[in-house]
Amino acid sequence: MNRFSLADKTLRLLAAQVNLNGTFRHLCSFKNTNHSLIFVLEVERAPAGTLFTVIIADEKHSLTVCDPDHDTYLVLADFIESIANGRTDTAEPATPRNSAESVDCGELLDSTQQEQLQQLVRKGGSLKLDIGLDEVVNLAVHRTPGRQGITAILATGDSSPRTQCFTPSGDDQRSYKQLLQSLEHLATSAVSAALAA
Structure with missing residues (x-):
């Protein structure tokens, strides 16, 4: 089944960006096609937690993570893919993510x-x-x-x-x-x- 997903390189960038404040642009690609969505990620870190805002077209979705850990970027990636695939309002669980070896612990390199x-x-x-x-x-x-x-x-x-x-x-x-x-x-x-x- 074709669906929007984040590339391994985007996951590596997310792993670094969850620890920063700022606004970042990324692509979410539709598997086996050339179609992709551009989305903007806004990261606001605070002592009580980190607020992630994902903007795709005219939609804006937010996720607050109170206790960030080394897997926060995977939670964020699932959230972004759920938005891109239209699952955020249906509460349909995300498909299990096979964590790539190259993204382990937020590493940039495979x-x-x-x-x-x-x-x-x-x-x-x-x-x-x-x-x-x-x-x-x-x-x-x-x-x-x-x-x-x-x-x-x-x-x-x-x-x-x-x-x-x-x-x-x-x-x-x-x-x-x-x-x-x-x-x-x-x-x-x-x-x-x-x-x-």
Whole structure:
């Protein structure tokens, strides 16, 4: 059965956006067709809970989550898909979501990309990653002989690039975690800048 659903890349972005305040634009695609819905997600975080407002065409729906956890983005994704498929007024339960490995714990990268990033940290070099932004993220990692740590440069965008450069010290696992954290920060700032434009 064809129905509207969110792509894995959109789920990865939602996983980051549930922890931010702001307004975000996304697509909800109709499976096996080229048809899609554009929706706007407004996130308002407060000490008592987080208010999510989903706007599709002239409809506006709200969801308040009082005790957010690492699966909040899945609850939000089910809510968005229910709206897109017309199930919010009927109280029809959403179909069970098969959580993709690539979205586990809000990670931006799928397992292949994670392995590429770990290899980059171990050996150095450069890599282009597609993490669901309008443009790919370019990564360059330099290994300095004789000391633990890396120097990393991350960049996305051509006309007004967003870049980060840092040098974490420590073992490969620590460097990988810091590189991943920097990548998530770059993705979040690039999405926010694109929406503000």
